[in-house]
Amino acid sequence: MGFEEVRFEQDSEKALRNKSLQKALVNVTNRFRSARNKASEEVPDWEDLRTSAREIKKETIENLDKYLLILEESVKRTGGKVHWAKDAEEASRIIVGIAREGNVKSVVKSKSMATEEIELNSSFEDAGIKVVETDLGEYIIQLAGEHPSHIIAPAIPKTKEDISKLFSEKLGIPHYDKPEELTKVARERLRSEFLNADMGVSGANFAVAETGTIVVVENEGNARLTTTVPKIHVALVGIEKLIPHYEDLSLFLTVLARSATGQKSSTYVSFITGPKRSTDIDGPEEFHLVLLDNGRSKILASEETRESLYCIRCGACLNNCPVYRKVGGHSYGWVYSGPIGAIITPQLMGIDKAPELPFASSLCGACHDVCPVKIDFPKVLLELRKNVVESKKGGTRVLERLGIRLWRFTVEHESIYKITNKLSYYFQLPWKGSNGKLNSLPYPFSRWTDQRDFPAVAKKTFRETWKEIKHEAG
Amino acid sequence: MSKNSREEILHTIRKGLEGVGSEETFEERNFQSEAQEVHKLIDENQSGLITKFVGELKNVNTNVIEAGGEEKAKNSLQYLIKEKELKSFAIWESQFLKEINLKQELKDSRLKVITAKNKNRIAKADIGITEVDYAIADTGTLVLIADKNQPRSVSLLPPIHLAIVRPENLVRNINDLFIILKSKLGASEDITSCMTFITGPSRTADIELSLTLGVHGPKELYVVFLL
Numbered sequence: 001m002g003f004e005e006v007r008f009e010q011d012s013e014k015a016l017r018n019k020s021l022q023k024a025l026v027n028v029t030n031r032f033r034s035a036r037n038k039a040s041e042e043v044p045d046w047e048d049l050r051t052s053a054r055e056i057k058k059e060t061i062e063n064l065d066k067y068l069l070i071l072e073e074s075v076k077r078t079g080g081k082v083h084w085a086k087d088a089e090e091a092s093r094i095i096v097g098i099a100r101e102g103n104v105k106s107v108v109k110s111k112s113m114a115t116e117e118i119e120l121n122s123s124f125e126d127a128g129i130k131v132v133e134t135d136l137g138e139y140i141i142q143l144a145g146e147h148p149s150h151i152i153a154p155a156i157p158k159t160k161e162d163i164s165k166l167f168s169e170k171l172g173i174p175h176y177d178k179p180e181e182l183t184k185v186a187r188e189r190l191r192s193e194f195l196n197a198d199m200g201v202s203g204a205n206f207a208v209a210e211t212g213t214i215v216v217v218e219n220e221g222n223a224r225l226t227t228t229v230p231k232i233h234v235a236l237v238g239i240e241k242l243i244p245h246y247e248d249l250s251l252f253l254t255v256l257a258r259s260a261t262g263q264k265s266s267t268y269v270s271f272i273t274g275p276k277r278s279t280d281i282d283g284p285e286e287f288h289l290v291l292l293d294n295g296r297s298k299i300l301a302s303e304e305t306r307e308s309l310y311c312i313r314c315g316a317c318l319n320n321c322p323v324y325r326k327v328g329g330h331s332y333g334w335v336y337s338g339p340i341g342a343i344i345t346p347q348l349m350g351i352d353k354a355p356e357l358p359f360a361s362s363l364c365g366a367c368h369d370v371c372p373v374k375i376d377f378p379k380v381l382l383e384l385r386k387n388v389v390e391s392k393k394g395g396t397r398v399l400e401r402l403g404i405r406l407w408r409f410t411v412e413h414e415s416i417y418k419i420t421n422k423l424s425y426y427f428q429l430p431w432k433g434s435n436g437k438l439n440s441l442p443y444p445f446s447r448w449t450d451q452r453d454f455p456a457v458a459k460k461t462f463r464e465t466w467k468e469i470k471h472e473a474g
Numbered sequence: 475m476s477k478n479s480r481e482e483i484l485h486t487i488r489k490g491l492e493g494v495g496s497e498e499t500f501e502e503r504n505f506q507s508e509a510q511e512v513h514k515l516i517d518e519n520q521s522g523l524i525t526k527f528v529g530e531l532k533n534v535n536t537n538v539i540e541a542g543g544e545e546k547a548k549n550s551l552q553y554l555i556k557e558k559e560l561k562s563f564a565i566w567e568s569q570f571l572k573e574i575n576l577k578q579e580l581k582d583s584r585l586k587v588i589t590a591k592n593k594n595r596i597a598k599a600d601i602g603i604t605e606v607d608y609a610i611a612d613t614g615t616l617v618l619i620a621d622k623n624q625p626r627s628v629s630l631l632p633p634i635h636l637a638i639v640r641p642e643n644l645v646r647n648i649n650d651l652f653i654i655l656k657s658k659l660g661a662s663e664d665i666t667s668c669m670t671f672i673t674g675p676s677r678t679a680d681i682e683l684s685l686t687l688g689v690h691g692p693k694e695l696y697v698v699f700l701l
Contacts, residue, residue, distance in 0.1 A: 027683060028683060031683055059500070062491060062494050063491075064487050064491070065484050065487045065488050065491070068483075068484070068487075069484075078665065078667075084479045084480040084483055085479060086479040086482055086483055090479060134690070135680070136678045136680040136681070136689055137678075137680035140680070140681075153679070153680060153683070154680070155680055155681070156680075156683070158681075159682060160681055160682050160684075163681055179681040179682060179684040179686050180686050182681055183678060183681065183686045183688075183689050186689065187688065187689055187690060190690065191597065191690075195593055195594055195597060211659070211665050213665070219676070219677050219678060219679075220676055220677070220678050220689045220690045220691070221630065221676040221689065221690035221691025221692075222689075222690045224626070224630050224670065224690075224691060225630065225690055225691075227668075228626045228627060228630060228668075229593055229627075239483070239487075244500065245500070245656075246652065246655065246656055246659060247503075247505075247652040247653065247655075247656045249652060250647075250648040250649045250651070250652040253648060254648060263673075264530070264612070264613040264614075264673075265610075265613040265614075265615050265648075265671060265673040266671075266673065267534075267672070267673050267674050267675070267676060267677055267691075268670065268671065268672060268673075268676075268691065269670070269671035270668065270669075270670055270671075271668065271669040271670070271671075272667070272668050273665045273666065273667055273668070274667055275667065276667050277621075277622075277666070277667050279621070279622035280620060280621065280622060280625070280667055281589075281590050281591055281622065281625035282590055282591070282593070282620075282625045282626050282627045283620065283625075283626055283667055283668060291483075293479075293483045293486075297483055297486035297487045297490060298486060298490065299490075300486075300487055300490030300491055301489065301490035303494075
């Protein structure tokens with residue numbers, strides 16, 4: 001996904017004006033939210049599971065170097081190859097290199113945020129290698145030449161009519177208008193891609209240090225096909241995806257499925273350990289694990305924001321975020337959106353590239369409440385805001401500083417505070433609308449009223465009303 | 475090149491974690507004795523587990539055939555062959571399926587047997603037949619472990635997957651399963667190349683959140699529960 005600079009303010013305004021996107025966002029986030037709530041309430045010790053999941057992630061991240069070496073050893077022991085990539089460019093180079101060495105003509109991919117992060121598709125295309133996304137949503141997005149907007153449901157703003165038109169144009173088929181028919185078309189097309197592909201590229205939800213197992217969770221079966229049918233399997237895995245022990249999976253799979261889609265278990269979970277064994281009848285002959293850093297190791301140095309690396313990419317924070325629910329995924333400017341995008345993009349890409357994102361939150365903490373590994377989003381966001389302000393790029397505006405000084409002076413002097421209160425009631429009158437609220441204030445306050453009304457200052461102050469009540473009550 | 479990146483990444487991690495890296499705090503567990511305890515608890519309430527498992531399967535769009543005995547299982551399979559007009563099949567060469575001689579039975583019904591060795595051919599088989607290594611009652615999940623007799627494609631490429639489950643395959647929940655798997659991991663160091671959890675037929679909701687079955691994997695999942 002092309003990344004230059006996040007333009008949250010501009011892009012979110014566009015999103016707010018897009019009526020069909022607004023409708024789709026409400027539908028998808030409400031659906032996932034209620035499913036998650038139901039699924040988590042069914043588990044009596046849900047809160048304990050979250051606490052344990054957090055503890056395991058904390059222990060892993062705080063000993064990451066040790067666990068990475070154990071993982072490397074385990075993968076080698078089972079016949080797989082391990083590659084280390086310090087950035088996006090190196091990861092793409094490694095994977096394209098594996099493809100060239102294996103004389104690969106075409107590649108199938110299952111859904112993976114990490115491959116989006118390194119823009120793997122364009123590297124394959126530059127190398128003259130065909131690459132096909134196989135998750136239905138991702139396939140639609142690839143045909144449309146767009147980027148995913150939700151971790152779990154990438155194509156969600158598109159209606160079936162949009163997809164029908166797209167399929168008809170790109171695949172040269174008649175118009176179908178039922179989701180079942182469109183799905184069937186995709187199945188047939190993609191089935192032949194699977195059978196002809198020389199290489200499958202997947203991500204991983206977890207990588208188990210102890211056994212060298214990578215775990216891929218899905219509902220469609222495209223990840224099973226990607227990791228089973230082609231002769232080479234490459235898994236691109238962020239270094240934070242580690243968990244120490246095989247048995248930790250029971251906990252993490254439980255919280256992941258319930259947090260993401262509200263399922264008790266996702267339809268398919270593949271536990272892949274190395275390539276096919278010599279006696280196995282099917283499965284890939286080569287297994288490559290590419291460990292991706294791309295800025296993650298730097299996040300470790302900050303104690304305040306280190307927990308950003310606990311994330312298991314369930315998407316629950318997106319569905320519960322009042323900001324994401326309005327502005328959608330694309331406003332966040334990069335592959336990760338919602339609260340997790342707001343904390344991870346500035347850290348991975350550099351705070352100067354995305355100074356708006358830590359402010360794209362009301363700090364309501366709904367994300368913290370639903371996070372299966374209890375990432376304290378408000379705490380991390382505040383820390384990042386501090387970093388933005390301290391860096392040159394996001395330095396506070398003169399006007400803002402002046403305003404805050406004035407405010408401080410006013411509240412520190414009782415008599416001035418009282419007078420200001422009274423005066424502001426009269427000052428506001430020219431802007432007061434028929435609904436009793438302020439509808440359009442001059443700059444800089446227009447930045448608020450352009451989007452929504454501002455509550456008007458009441459005629460009586462709270463103190464005055466309080467006195468009256470006390471008086472009446474005798 | 476790659477060697478340097480490895481060192482560089484590890485170096486940055488170690489520098490970032492200076493003064494943090496705690497000693498491992500995980501407590502030692504004895505999975506052998508935990509597994510024995512789990513097996514005991516499963517045996518004590520097998521009938522309850524069967525009811526739970528069958529109920530959960532139905533929740534995830536799985537067709538359940540409860541068959542009292544091998545003959546009944548085979549009869550229901552014959553019924554399925556007629557109803558779905560099955561012409562060809564792929565099957566695991568696993569121990570139990572061999573014992574009940576299912577392959578011969580299907581051949582006698584004039585179905586063509588297809589080997590999993592050729593991906594293009596098995597993709598054209600009408601049905602794939604497997605047993606399961608474990609079955610998780612709590613979530614209605616089938617657990618299939620690949621090995622030389624149990625190829626992965628049989629439960630993946632044909633449009634219908636039929637799995638034969640026996641009461642002794644049942645565990646209560648995913649926690650039980652990993653305790654048992656871990657106890658075996660200690661005993662034999664070689665872990666198999668692929669284990670798969672299957673909970674219902676392949677599904678998607680990527681188009682307008684409308685649930686559609688059979689997008690990539692089998693569209694229909696049958697479980698023959700051999701009581």
